Amino acid sequence: MFPVALAIGAGISALSSIAGGVSANKRRKKADQMLEDRRRRLDEWYQSEMNRPYLDRADSRAMLKRIRDYNEDELKALNTKRHQERSDG
DSSP states (O other): OHHHHHHHHHHHHHHHHHHHHHHHHHHHHHHHHHHHHHHHHHHHHHHHTTTTTTGGHHHHHHHOOOOEEHHHHHHHHHHHHHHHHHOOO
């Protein structure tokens, strides 16, 4: 009886190991596919950004507008100061 139970236990253990291996292989393949999909999407994004002129982006245009506005304000302030110095002098 003991050898039969031992054989049954070994068989169940072997089947469990095989099932676990199959399950792990399926999870690994799914993870590999997810990584490949992510890599492909990132590569597509990179290529689209790489080929887009930087100054065509809305945030770049907004930044340049802020710089122009700041420079205009500074120039006005400088001209006002010079005008006052000439008037006082």
